Amino acid sequence: MGTTASTAQQTVSASTPFEGLQDGSTMDGRHSLSVHSFQTASLPNSKAKSIIPNKVAPVVITYNCKEEFQIHDELLKAHYTLGRLSDSTPEHYLVQGRYFLVRDVAEKTDVLGTQQSCGAPNFRQVRGGAPVFGMGQPSLLGFRRVLQKLQKDGHRACIIFCVREEPVLFLRADEDFVPYTPRDKQSLHENLQGLGPGVQAERLELAMRKEIHDFAQLSENTYYVYHDTNDLRGEPHTVAVRGEDDVHVTEEVYKRPLFLWPTYRYHRLPLPEQGAPLEAQFDAFVSVLRETPSLLLLRDAHGPPPAFLFSCQTGVGRTNLGMVLGTLVLFHHSSTALRPESVPTKTKALAMEQLQVVQSFLHLVPQGRRMVEEVDRAIAACAELHDLKEVVLENQKELEGVRLESLAQGSGSQHGVRQRALWSLERYFYLILFNYYLHEQYPLAFALSFSRWLCAHPELYRLPMTLSSVEPVAPGDLIATGSLGVDDLISPDALSTVREMDVANFRRVPRMPIYGTAQPSAKALGSILAYLTDTRRKLRQVVWVSLREEAVLECDGHTHSLRWPGPPMAPHQLENLETQLKAHLSTPLPGAEGPQTRRFQTCLTMQEVFSQQRGACPGLTYHRIPVPDFCAPREEDFDRLLEALQAALAKDPGTGFVFSCLSGQGRTTTAMVVAVLVFWHIQGFPEVGEEELVSVPDAKFTKGEFEVVMKVVQLLPDGHRVKKEVDAALDTVSETMTPMHYHLREIIICTFRQARAARSEREARRLQLRSVQYLERYICLVLFNAYLHLEKAGSWQRPFSVWMREVAAKAGILVSTPSSTQGACGSAAVVAHVLLQVEVMASPNFSSQWQPQRHCKDDLIKGPFAEGVPVTWSTPQGGSASRDGESRGRQADHVQHSPPSSAPRMSSPPVVQWQPEEVGMLLSSFGKGGSPGTLIQGHLRNSPLLFPLPGVPSPLSLTHCSFCFEFSLSHIS
Structure with missing residues (x-):
């Protein structure tokens, strides 16, 4: 008959719109046209046997199948989108329902x-x-x-x-x-x-x-x-x-x-x-x-x-x-x-x-x-x-x-x-x-x-983060929309040490001169130094290492922090920013009538606070080593920590070390473990007792036997001993941390269980992300201990960052593509799989999934380096500081970001949309500012890359540039 049309009812529709082409879906509101639609139509041939709907027009087949023709009725034209550029131009059909040629x-x-x-x-x-x-x-x-x-x-x-x-x-x-x-x-x-x-x-x-x-x-x-x-x-x-x-x-x-x-x-x-x-x-x-x-x-x-x-x-x-x-x-x-x-x-x-x-x-x-x-x-x-x-x-x-x-x-x-x-x-x-x-x-x-x-070159992945620093930062720009956040509001005293030491969460590693604490004020610093140099401890040399990556000032006896929504800063840049902020805050408030008023009566930078204490403690040495929160330190951070430890111990083997961050938990614990490992490599390892039997659910995870960790252990020389030493250091550091419920090895699976029990999808995503970040921190400690073993003969002359590039990367640490998952998504992307009793899927080239969104002309944030939205800083009078749990009771040091006025138009499949609170947490983790739209589009292959995995409901995928591990999490099967 010359036609393949079916006698079944079909849909007459306009062509698929541009948006619909992305996911193969059809346009909403399409009209259905059946034989009954033409019962009142005037047909050219009264002997028509049937009218078969076609995409363009109905096909009319006469008796004896001798004639076949199509009717282009005005009714059909109404299903196509018409448009004109001006009132003086004719109206005509638009391509994809909206475009002119x-x-x-x-x-x-x-x-x-x-x-x-x-x-x-x-x-x-x-x-x-x-x-x-x-x-x-x-x-x-x-x-x-x-x-x-x-x-x-x-x-x-x-x-x-x-x-x-x-x-x-x-x-x-x-x-x-x-x-x-x-x-x-x-x-x-x-x-x-x-x-x-x-x-x-x-x-x-x-x-x-x-x-x-x-x-x-x-x-x-x-x-x-x-x-x-x-x-x-x-x-x-x-x-x-x-x-x-x-x-x-x-x-x-x-x-x-x-x-x-x-x-x-x-x-x-x-x-x-x-x-x-x-x-x-x-x-x-x-x-x-x-x-x-x-x-x-x-x-x-x-x-x-x-x-x-x-x-x-x-x-x-x-x-x-x-x-x-x-x-x-x-x-x-x-x-x-x-x-x-x-x-x-x-x-x-x-x-x-x-x-x-x-x-x-x-x-x-x-x-x-x-x-x-x-x-x-x-x-x-x-x-x-x-x-x-x-x-x-x-x-x-x-x-x-x-x-x-x-x-x-x-x-x-x-x-x-x-x-x-x-x-x-x-x-x-x-x-x-x-x-x-x-x-x-x-x-x-x-x-x-x-x-x-x-x-395979993770150090290069991190470089593009510095692209956004194309002009100097003005202190007035940073605090124009709010005030500095008081650290006391988000530093809970889980160990109840404020009464004795004037600072939260002060503790010591048993039998070692290694201490950790939350951010101290000038008064608390004096109390701690007096405690360390008293007749009982008799420490002549004290090395204090501040791990804060945010600008910190002491104003009227309380420490305040200001986080810059931009790339991570070097120590000298942070100190310069603190000096500029002090000068800005010391100027009288503009527009004040009568006597000039100042924001604070006293304002000191951290360098000035520690300089004031050198008179009472001549052996005090202060270091600023900014470390990102909630995730693994960068390779250069390990280098700086090792350098500070080596220099002090070479000068005086009895030197005491104090590490501090905002709350004295995450970053401080990690640095204390690094110090314990270095001490053991220099002064000798203690005897490791027999491994205890653990009778708890998911015992292998409590012992740190995650699949990705064990794959790293298999690659490392004497890998099992390297991991056991890290576990012993974690147990030693966390011995006094039981009231805080913070043990890096246990908090990985603990946080993941909390994600499973979360009441909202947003909270589940946040906890899943946090669990993966803790796991990465654990892996990096294992790698650092392996480095200490392998480079000990050369007195660690080769930095850890160089060793990672020249040794670990070439040995396959950064590239892990298990054959069991090689084709799960049709890709051999560089991944390190986190199982956690979770279905593992090898993701395709991660950048190809989020980067195409960068240049969409309808996006609110155009491009991968768009400047973040205004930051709302917390105030002592009950401001908007966002509180974020790290296991139990942990209140995170991050900021809230105001949501954009309109969301970018997302392509299908939809990318995970992060809420303002989550954005603040991610900024704290990765030191890169931006709005939810910015994070969705990515930060040029270096920050959290959030995208869906095919066939996985509510997925989360994270790539952090420290070691370029890509983790994929899905629901428990």
Whole structure:
């Protein structure tokens, strides 16, 4: 009969909207159309046997099956969305129910004037003769002319990359096909961004082409498009669409001409318009390189490398990024013909002191300066239309100017400028990282993908956190929305030591000069020092280590803390911030009538508090070692702790050590365990008795025998003894902690059980996250003890951070992909699985699941480094300090963040939405500020990455950059 229509009732609907395409769902409110809907319709043939609904129109089949035709009734047209740009323009059907088709490339975008001569706007080659080319979006015939030019110039092989992430359609114009892009009415000059996870531009283009064909059938084989949305006179234009062949998708335009050039290849490599590419996009680029033998340093490789051709809309931003990537690859391919030094550097050098992230990179990587210079030369070679270094510098200058204006006017208008500065700096830094990757992996024929290589370099994962510190922090900005939080409000005295020592939770490790305490005031500090130096203890030397990562001041006899919602600070930065805060708080209150009033009568920094005590205790030494709360210390934190311990014990073996944090629990306990281990390695280990039988539920977890821990133990030399020593140190430190119910090994499973019994999903997620953080802290202590054993012969000259990179990472500590779960989600991502009697699922490349949300134009927070929302600080009079339990009774030192005015539009599957209280807890853990939207989008591969796991209800996945463990938790099966 020429039709496959069924006689069953079907649904007549408009095409799937853009949002619905992400999860395969259908549009809400679709109308159902059945045979009964047409009982009153006037049919052209009275002998109709049946009316079979079709997607576009009902199919009418006459008696004897001799006739078949479709009725396009006005009733059906009502199911398609109509729209117009203005009252003077005609109404027409919209693609995906909301988008207008606009000509992709305007004439003014062709700055180089190569449209007519070469076939594409802004067609160019990099300086220095490298076969790397870039161009704007060509038409079908224009692309053929570009290929002819490359062939004429002697490039026998070429890899063509379309780096556009937005859908592009090509409509027939005489003998050519001209590109058009769907645009939203509210942003006619912006391309679609942030398509969401699982949404491919190619599939979206096919769906849109089908729609345009259907719309044209309803409009006499024509469809409306726009050439100039700035001037609507003469708009829209009609385009004839008689069949789907009159509309081409991007793949057809780029691939069909390649039949005449079989050595040319095409790839779609979507790159973001702003910021750095995702790790998954770097991996896609590397996979193309890996499949090109002439690019690899192989024995049987022969012939010149292929040319690279990158194309985006205008041929400027994303094309320039691709050209720099290609240039870096060719730098490594030929170390003689294409030396980086042969490319002249045209841009003036950036002030390196403005780029803290670059300075950190140079400090970490031995040949980092060479790698940065190679990137600078590659950028200079591709700078004919777009100089990324100049853009970074201009954005930095503009940000500083806007910031000064906003401070003078009291407004916060710097968000947009700040975002552009962060995006450009992010892109520049990831080019440096990619060049470092090439230095290590190009000689190995890319044995590791970029994402897995980056996981094996945890020190690099943490560097992007410093990107947000692009301008100095003003104390007035930090405390403009509230007051400093009083530590007494969130430091419960679980050990009842305030009455005797004037400080909460003061205790000692039995038979060792190692002490721990909550944050002391000046009065409490005097009491503790008098206690340590009395005739009974007789400590001549006392080393005090403050583990607070937040700025702390003593104001009128009470300690106050102020947490900066930004990247972690170095000790000298914290002390400088405290000095600035003191100066700010010491100034009279503005606008006060009569006598000038001050906020506090006395205000002292921690450095000043301890300096005042040196007269009464000459042997006092003060160290500031900021350690993140609720999670494992960073590798550098272990280095600083070990250095302080070694120096003091070398000077006086009888030195006493005091460690303090806000409450004297989490961070203090961890540092005390580190000190106990170092003491034992120097002075000898005590005899370890026989292992006690534990008759409690889940006894193996109480003993710390989590699967991920045991996998680490299996890899470490003499791993079981290393773990037992850590367990003994934990038992020793926690012997006096029983009233606080804080034992690191037991609190892991205890917190997880609390998560199971939580009454709300939000509370369960928070406790699950906390449990994983405790587990990571435990693993790091085991690794540190292994380091102490293996490096003891060299007196620990090699720092723990270097050992982790040079020894542990290469031995496989950072990479654990159990074969039992290798394909659980179709990925071999770098994971360390936490079982805790929980179903374990190997997650796909974590960054690929959350990063596509970064550049969604509808998001409240645009990009991965957006500045956090205002912070509400607690006040002594019953402010809004958030209280957070650490096991029982633990009140966490974190802040609340005001929720955003509107939530970002999330793609499906939905990402876990964190509440303001949870955001504060995460900020305390990872030292990175932001709103819930910021956390959902991620902090550029370094902070908690929260996303769903396929097939797991209410999941939670966390990746913390200290050791790049990725933990996945789901409900108890």
